[in-house]
Amino acid sequence: MKSYRKELWFNTSSRREFLNITTEVQRCIEESKIKEGLCLVNAMHITASVFINDDESGLHQDFEVWLEGLAPEKPYSRYKHNGYEDNGDAHLKRQVMGREVVCAITQGKLDFGPWEQIFYGEFDGKRRKRVLVKIIGE
Amino acid sequence: MKSYRKELWFNTSSRREFLNITTEVQRCIEESKIKEGLCLVNAMHITASVFINDDESGLHQDFEVWLEGLAPEKPYSRYKHNGYEDNGDAHLKRQVMGREVVCAITQGKLDFGPWEQIFYGEFDGKRRKRVLVKIIGE
């Protein structure tokens, strides 16, 4: 069994943003030389997500509006977590969108349906944050 | 290390439906001859889910009502994604229910609690769609 590990770093210019990281993850799989296995991709921060959905800007605007409806950013006073911070909403949004994805690797490639794309979902950005890629297989 | 891959195909007669796929997944594990490992089961489409919960029809009606409350199908105009499509709600519902499950395999079987059952959750059906089963182990 082989294993591979890499950190991907991001620094978004706005508080909330969705970045397509599919190409970076595929590059990790190629570097790993693993042909058959599983690839874990997870946010290393608890106010960010890694998820799989469509790379369509209308949908991303829908996600933004929908998540703001489910867990509004403001007023900051609505969250007990915000005694010392202002990111209580980001911890909740990340639960809806998820921390991680596990992807199949088949013949050295992401084994994906035609529209699957991997996103880094930032909910408390404007600073350097990390995603972990861990691959095991053969 | 061994690996195994199979696609399961579904075509639901209604837009939204929950199908119990536990038996099909267990059959994959038997075919794989893997006794100890991990089994990834994921929707290959971004308007469908794979999740684990109870096989109880009252609960499935509760899921339907609850998800319609969180991300209503109509009016279609409420989603920017629906410029060319009418399935914006399905992309959101799938985020709540999740894309995938990772299951332990122990002694050649799904290592489950007494009530755990695997479901395919369709949110934009009436067409052929796929689930991927990928198993690694020994």
Added chain:
Amino acid sequence: MKSYRKELWFNTSSRREFLNITTEVQRCIEESKIKEGLCLVNAMHITASVFINDDESGLHQDFEVWLEGLAPEKPYSRYKHNGYEDNGDAHLKRQVMGREVVCAITQGKLDFGPWEQIFYGEFDGKRRKRVLVKIIGE
């Protein structure tokens, strides 16, 4: 490839509770002697979650209020699942928070960001329930 399996048992004194189980999971990894691999941690019950977020009591109170808003416990009559039971809300809350986490193991340790902690999320407690830890790797 090595594999390892362990059940962790919990019995919360209230219906809903969040327990930090990071130390127990790290202990499993040490017992497994696996240095590089993947660690699945999942609730074996369908009214409980395993998730990763912050160990901060204000945030946990925010989770409680937020989940009660999304899927209220009462009136019990609001859920069809509650014909024979009173835990319909717990099945929904667990979907928001998730069934499982998959964690990377690197150099024999949980490969985590600085604030990541693993929680058992109980939504229908006051009885003995289980979490499964399954590790594969080398």
